[in-house]
Amino acid sequence: MLEIKNLQVKLEEEDKQILKGVDLTVEAGKVHAIMGPNGSGKSTLSYVLSGKDGYEVTGGSAELLGEDLLDMEAEERAAAGLFLAFQYPVEIPGVGNMTFLRTAVNSQRKARGEEEMSSTEFLKVVREKAKSLKIDAEMLKRPVNVGFSGGEKKRNEILQMAMLEPKLCILDETDSGLDVDAMKLVSDGVNALRSEGRGFLVITHYQRLLDHIKPDVVHIMYDGRIIKTGGPELALEVETQGYAHLIEEEA
């Protein structure tokens, strides 16, 4: 589903190489986790995949369902089925959450040549999904993420994901800032979306999230590369022993 080959990325403005040859394949129906020390390039990978400006790809490729991702505009990637739950969701004053969600859903449908969702249907679906994430009507009316607590922002990301029904979901530290109950809500939200046709790339620092969202494969990223890939036990190993021994092995 997602196929990344030897992806190399530097900053556009600076001569700083951040990704130094990432190889990663996520199959449909699978959950892959990425762990790794701060600054190893996890968020950068998620931004480059979703089309953020400011990075320059110096080598390698990334394909989603056989299509060259790196050649597309950010909005085209979204319509093609890519979704990034941001590590730091952006506040957008003046744009209502509902307006934003509806415009997003219908922009994607339009881009795919599908029929747009009517406002009644949209309302029905959004209310249902919001309810299961404990997002109340008042929050839906507020401007996007403005004044939301850290946990509310993360739940709002999952609501967007649920509404957009992407094919590949990248979750960048969606667990950070969540209390125990919210962690459960968010994980349930993610698990509800797990299906044969959908792949997940879950970036996290903690095993806690992976207790709820059970990964099939775990990757360790360090200094712009995947240095080790294994099963769920690799996350447990990191939890108890940290990264030092893995980094040494690699060196």
Add this chain to the structure above:
Amino acid sequence: MALPQPKQDATEARIAALSLPEGGWSAPARKDALARLRAMGLPHARDEYWKYTRPETLVSAEAPKASVFDSGEAPIFGERDRLKIVFVDGVFDAEASDELALEGVEIARLAEATDIHWAKDLYGTLETNGQTPVERPLAALNTAFASDGILMRVTGKVAKPINLIYHHKSESSDAILHHVVKVEEGGDVTILENGPAAARFNKVMEVDVADNAGFHHVRTQGRDHERRAATHIFGRLGTESTFKTFTLTVNGVMTRNECVLELNGDDAVAHVAGACMGDGDFHHDDTVFITHDAVNCESRQVFKKVLRNGATGVFQGKILVKPDAQKTDGYQISQSLLLDDDSQFLAKPELEIYADDVACSHGSTSGAIDEDGLFYLRARGLPRGIAEDLLTIAFIAEAVQEIEDEGLQEEIVERVEAWLLRRRG
């Protein structure tokens, strides 16, 4: 003090091109206004108050030509129940207008109101008050030479808005209109204005709001690119009265909108807001002067300007708090969204406070579109253009929300959306 010769010459040249309407109750007020004008002289590029806006084309003897532009769009407010009063190039159009009768308000035309009229005490009075501490010569010119205007005395809560509609059909029209609104105690009225009006338009609206009365004003200044306008609103607010005005300006090579308010009664509320959308050869100036002269009053100034392709936005806003105006709550914000490096925003926010127990704040910013916000929207599938438009609408939202009526808010937003869509082609 004698005027500098060039200023005096320019003023006399302009006066010579006009004729003073004679006779009737307004004659003394007009004569006084002419004397005021001669004493002040018309604005000159070197005047401090015209530092950011060149007055030449607003004061010249002849109006620069402005071609009539058809956007193909139906005029705003057309769908709502309202009393229509139509002017074409500044000339009253009886046929297109409704009968000037509506419950809760007496309506007459300046050009027709004969004998001793209630407006006699008001016509030119608020304009005169508004000449200190800063001179506004174009308003004095207006009081002297206005060819027509609407006089409205509001005695109750008026059920539907009064809509002043200004068509522009002649390339060289030079219109001068002067409206007077007197809202009596307990009265409440909404006045809507729309249309490009003339090649050059000089308009004054004097608004006297009595105790416990309300005045709501929403106007759009469309759409003809080459039109020019200098407008003044002079308002006086009584105890516990409300005064709200909002202006949307799209296109127009030259617009100067002045709003001069005195809050004279305790607990009065004044909101002055505006949004403008400028693309290319566009110069828009909001000049606001609010004087607090009573206790516990609130004033808000909220101005947003979206500028691109070399457009210029100007904001001069002042809050003056007199010594006895304790507990004043004054807020002022002016912001521009610059969509490219060619556009500019010039702001001069001022506070002058002589009372000690007041809360006043002001701020002014200029910025480009928020790249992080833009990426966030695009990452959710919104095409760049739609995302930019959404952020643009969001940028002006704080100003639009100053309009009390939500239906009118929506209508304004729809206009802006349509404008943005046309720009994108």
